[in-house]
Amino acid sequence: MGLIVQKFGGSSVADADRLRNVARIITETYRRGHQVVAVLSAQGDTTDDLIAKAEEINPHASKREMDMLLSTGEQVSCALCAMAIEAMGYSVVSLTGWQAGVQTNSTYGNARIKRVMTERILSELDKRTIVIVTGFQGLNQQGDVTTLGRGGSDTSAVALAASLHADLCQIYTDVDGVYTADPRLVPEARKLAEITFDEMLELATLGAQVLHNRSVEMAKRYNVNLEVLSSFSGNPGTKVKEVVKGMEQSHISGIAKDKNIARLALVGLEDEPGIAFKVFSLLAKEKINVDIILQSIGREDKKDISFTVTKSDMEAATKILEENQAYIGFDHIDVNPNVAKVSIVGAGMINNPGVAASMFEALYSSGINIHMISTSEIKVSVLVDLADADRAVKVTHDKFYGQINAGGSI
């Protein structure tokens, strides 16, 4: 008997049959005596369809109105899911983000949850009512609807789980757990039974797309028990925890790929202090997140700075830097959208300095050129040509897991 938050993504609620399937999962949990709060994304391509509608009207619509528009998607899926549960004879209520008390800041399109006022949800749960909550959205102090950005429904679920002190937060998705690599790309990829928050965080950030990174950060901070599992298979999923048993046994937990990035290079900067500050504070002011940064000495007294941003920020980043060319002082900007980031992640990596070298060796053997390298204690990321990305994942996976399968060691 406990309180379980279950989150279902867009593909899990895409049509009437899938909604009924979700209703079954929710009511089965409820029948086992648990209180259930389900957090739903919008159905299938709804959000993309709404964005297309908006762009037809105004390609530069305000984010405030975009949020007003997009927040309807989850409202539809939640109401329909509640109807499916009603049809099964259970007491249920669907709540929008604002009804569920999800309060955010005012960064439309990418809002942060400040707190969740849980009174309404708790009063529904007290009545033994199943509660369905719209993911991805909240309300700011002005009483306007905000959205949390892509993948924000995971964050909604974890925030609700944390605020409600839920016993478990299950993230249902279209894969049945966290794999050592994308199974669609690497058929030999294996499902992990457990993974640490930190490893998951690196994988999420790196584009494994199983869990939204903000949700993992939040789960780690509030120590929310997370589980990633499939709404289709019924198989056990992957548990995300603070510490994982036998963590030392394997060196890497997974391989991730992120194609949604672009590389910008400022060429011919003066070699003087404060340049990096100028560049990255300008980008920060525009709320553009920068990932890998590489600073290199160029010819004579000049230097170059290369960095990566998401593809959607590429234009804005280029624009703001070009507008400030005189202020920053550089020759020109070189923009390359045809890159991808491939990363290996593993808590066991800390004590195994050979792990990075093994990855570089695998890529070198396959003739894949590395543009940039970035490392953390539990991660090694490389920037490669977009065209090489899938192959880079494959050969890296072969290097680590292929050898294990063959009975060898790294």
Add this chain to the structure above:
Amino acid sequence: MGLIVQKFGGSSVADADRLRNVARIITETYRRGHQVVAVLSAQGDTTDDLIAKAEEINPHASKREMDMLLSTGEQVSCALCAMAIEAMGYSVVSLTGWQAGVQTNSTYGNARIKRVMTERILSELDKRTIVIVTGFQGLNQQGDVTTLGRGGSDTSAVALAASLHADLCQIYTDVDGVYTADPRLVPEARKLAEITFDEMLELATLGAQVLHNRSVEMAKRYNVNLEVLSSFSGNPGTKVKEVVKGMEQSHISGIAKDKNIARLALVGLEDEPGIAFKVFSLLAKEKINVDIILQSIGREDKKDISFTVTKSDMEAATKILEENQAYIGFDHIDVNPNVAKVSIVGAGMINNPGVAASMFEALYSSGINIHMISTSEIKVSVLVDLADADRAVKVTHDKFYGQINAGGSI
């Protein structure tokens, strides 16, 4: 310089081009120095599409969840319209029913507006911002979304106009005013420059479908200046007022038809007091509105009661009466969905007892059978076979307007 509330129906906002057209009408009004509050319905068939989605999941979904679902339709159209206005360079904000302060009772699916808390709208208008409000919806005391029922956007517009003390409430629709009959059916139908609230009320109730009856009632009660006009033609529309000049000149203002009704007959009731009370209080408890009622002495000591309800209430009405057959005491129920109501309306009718007779004569001459008759001071309604309905409108119109055209008098 004034405050103008403009309401645009579903067909006026059906696609991107039409939304831009609406944005033009709104901004032209704004540029003439007015404050503008626009109330929008859902786009085209959105509401019907959402209802179909719900029925696929659960044909007996709760009205609470239906309202949660349907209220998204207006939110989409309002956000898109705001984006169109943003693209034209104006300051604009879209507000949902609850953001606009529309407070209703809890009759989901058919809620009544209790009051409008206008603070948010007024603060936006003070900033010279155009305000777009979702029609058709509000919030009840429990903080749940309600809808006002079909055509409720007209009511939203009038309620906002009344609460904001607007100088004018313009109802934009796909016809350019109120006609003496449905122009699609009767090509000779003429547009009225002015009509009284009472006449409009009868026409709306009778299915002329130009204005929702509740909106006309409210406009009459709060003396809101109404105007019905087309969002397409740009022609002057029809003004709806308390008193119309030259009202005595014509006997009838219009002919209306309502196909959305069904006739129920309770056959073989005991001829004792309280029967009508039993029947109609049962229906009232189910919130089923009854229109024409006919009570007749049948054979021996028995009598029949016939009455009409909307088609959507037919099943529920039959069910509740059948469940109470013993309590009410009747032989059987006869249900006929193949009926229509045709009505003539006109304030001038009061002093012209020949009007009703002229209508009956027209129908008789054309071999159209009358099942039921109902009259008020400014209205005569008859129930005819559904198959005869269009012809009944035509011959009645010919009778009154054809003769006038031919120089005769009624």
